[in-house]
Amino acid sequence: MPGAPEARADRRGGATASAYPAYVAGKLAGAVVSLFAVLVTSFFLFRIIPGDPVKAMTHGMPTSAEQLATLRRQFGLDLPMWRQFTDYCAGALTGDLGMSYQFRAPVGELIAQKLPATLLLTGVAVVIYSALGLWLGTRSAWRHGGTGDRLHTGVALTLWSVPSFWLGLLLIITFSVGVGPIPGMFPTGGMESGDETGVSYVLDVAHHMVLPVLTLVAVGYAQTLLVMRSSLLDEMGSDYLTTARAKGLRDDAVRRRHAVPNALLPTVTMVFINLGHVAAGSILVETVFSWPGLGGLFYQALSVPDLPLVQGLFVVFAGAMILMNLLADLLYPMLDPRVGR
Template structure:
């Protein structure tokens, strides 16, 4: 027997924990690598996509005023629109990779600055709606599954499917007509748009913002909670026939304890992944809702940028929304193996 054989026989086998850690490391690096590739693809797609929009941004910015050819040429040179497309592309990618998303045509300000200004209202709307529709979906999905086949289950499931299929902008317009403008004897109870009236300060200002927040949040919650409800219900129904639940009941545990301590924690594994995916979808889907309710966030900024078209601002917003979805999906992929060790082996 050679010395190498002796060393190989004497070396201990890698522990199970080490194998799991190395397997998770390979799994995580693969997911992160895929996310980086997706972000680069978004960077390239965003540049060419918005150049397909008809219209001349320079002529739009002049507001229809008579402008000489020399002035138009000066504007194009100022914004780099006189350069060949390939040179614009390489310049855009080089700056974007360093965090410079360019200068907005219409606001004459850095795109990152405009994104920062509009991010707060969007986060307020998105996080509020996300927390509410997640809690509502999990609660109603759990109750529907535990009492499946009953009238309440059919009502919850039917309503969730109906609302989930509605376009968010259409539902928002309907809520404005009914609850803001008023229909017949129903008075207008909420503002038609905006984030604040602008006259209040202190706690009165908080109440004013909350008053303006109601209809946009209701719109997002109504459209988004259905998917969480359906996934939670389906996962819990799969768990309800498991042997460990029968054993728990045989030990004398109350039905409520069996549901809360045993069935629901295991059934929530796919729902946890969906929660992160839905957060990304909520951020990306807020564009239409903010536009309908004139909410001064990233969605309203996107609508303003489309009207020019403001190419640097559109590219920056597109990159932000796509990055939010990609990053949150990646976080969900990285968390799932920690909750269920069978994933990522």
């Protein structure tokens, strides 16, 4: 019968199945629009930075007007702005991000050279502080008001408000230079000593990573903890948790099987945004610790300004964030089927 429960269930299932492709198409269209906005922003934003990149390339050496004009023509800076923009967009869509002014090398190659160091540093940090923040945030919310909750929340709020570069400098002073009875135990910067191979090289890189990873973890775990704690507290008064307890489920099972999955949506968004930061790295932390990654490369490019390199890095950073947000949106219906309907 058309009004039977089975028929209604079939209609709901069919409606959900047809709604999800439309949901995915909408998110993909939004990502494409966002990426185009990034291309437009990256082109015009960095052209308001004061400074002449052609004069910066000469490093203050005496240069005639004819030589400067030749350099501008060589790098396409003598073309009308609309022509530069169309050439830039056409190149970006085909993977050609241009030629760096200061390094005289393709931007794509420079990014590929520095990307592994950034992925190593920020990837390790994101995995550690996401797991730590989720675990401590869940425990703090489930036992809110207790001593542990107040302690974790107070420490998290303090670390979240601390600038990462200031914390990095403080760690360098304390554990690299040494303060009082604390000896200098870690390098002040860089990724390697340069004279190690094999297992010794791996240990050397890990030794150099301790302080920058600790800086990123200290700030990142605080944000994850506070978001997870807030989301779980919103769920704790829900009727379905009371029903689960009335069925005889233990408190740990209620938290793990019912409360935490429903509190994960805001935290999943933040975790995926943090994964987007893996490609972007941390400009301030990499600069403070002289880490040879994309963050330090961006700082170098911005100081010239090296427009093709700055634009290329900006597109990579923003593109990684857009991709991670898209993946988070596509994951939502798996965590909460109501999202994709």
